[in-house]
Amino acid sequence: MLYLSLRQYEYVCAIGRHGGLSAAAQHLNVSQPALSNALTRVEEQVGHPLFTRKRGAAMSLTPQGRRFIEQAEALLARAAQLENSSAEGPAAARLRLGCFEDLAPFLLARALRLLRRELPDVAVTYRVADLQGLVSGLVQGEIDLAFTYGLTLDAGFSTTQLFANSPNAVMSPDHPLAGREHVLLSDVAAYPLILSDEGLSAQHFLNLFRSAGQTPKVAHRAASLEIQRSFAAHKEGVAMTYANIPAPLSYDGTPLVSLPVTDQIAREPVVLARHGTGPLDALTERAQQVLAELST
Structure with missing residues (x-):
């Protein structure tokens, strides 16, 4: 049974694209309460928040929210394709990998090879950055998983230790x-x-x-x-x-x-990190399992 409508998916995607209820409502020419009700309904159904809401600050996507919107946009594109046979097919699944610059020569090529072997249908992109750049990329949802050192991460991140390095x-x-x-x-x-x-x-x-x-x-x-x-x-x-x-x-x-x-x-742990402590989507969970091979 389907519990969410395509309209609700469309409303949530608009909130994500436009950064808030007001701009999304203006773009869609609907009321803010309609968008707010749709977002509440979707979050209740999926079981976790898609946006962070702080008084006086703009709404921002959680990592789970960013992944949800990517999948919802693919669903909407597929629905549009059914209505128009000339439309392009849905976008490929994507994984965005980050790596600390000093670790990249040792881990990045091996990680890409593993992911391409085990997840051949996934488009993998990567970013090499300093420690603060990786934290920012994870928080902003621009990186799904990152190889880094645990010293930069607080309780808002989930980590899987791969191994420990001595200087x-x-x-x-x-x-x-x-x-x-x-x-x-x-x-x-x-x-x-x-x-x-x-x-x-x-x-x-x-x-x-x-x-x-x-x-x-x-x-x-x-x-x-x-x-x-x-x-x-x-x-x-x-x-x-x-x-x-x-x-x-x-x-x-x-x-x-x-x-x-x-x-x-x-001794400092090298970790595979993600932002957030909520449930993993299937793709990120599988990628995390694949990349755990680098611990051996």
Whole structure:
């Protein structure tokens, strides 16, 4: 039995497209109460809110609401096709993947290959961004699932841990620490640091040192991982990064040494994150199951 009408789907899609009841009502030439009643009916039927409503703020889609509207628009397009045989077919299912820029060289290509193999009928797009960019994309519903570090996420996100990374201290081969098999934060704190200029990443490392009772000096905040490695190779300090690049040379061919930092407090989970804690739609749930293979 069908409990919702195409008109109700159309009204909810209009609210989503126009960002609120007033603009949607004006576009459709219907009353705001009619739209509000339709939205209430749809939300009651699906069992969770499609929009967040805060006094004095515009309505914004929840992750479940964005997915609902995508599916509802596909349904409306299919209905239009039935009425007009010359219309184009419904849009393909879509999945929007995000990946933290330092994790992308290690995870992104493998993730795309898995998704294309297991979900061949799904159009997969991706965005590589810094930590704050991923959070913003998830909150705005522009990213469905993202590979990131758990340190950026609050209780408004759901996460699945894939594995945990330990940071690495990168330095020149003749650095006083270079002959060791591993180092501690207290060892590294005696030397100038080379951190990323990505604010959350740099702050995370500084907090780790503070937790270990150390106050290191920061020599450089580099715009990329390879600039960090180049500075380290040329004896500008010790680069701190969670990206364990196996290459023993910087881009300009200068030798490097990378040592694991073994403090337990420094281990950081790599997670597959989504915004919201409500139920998953079938596509996102299946994609999450597929991407969990990257934990092995």
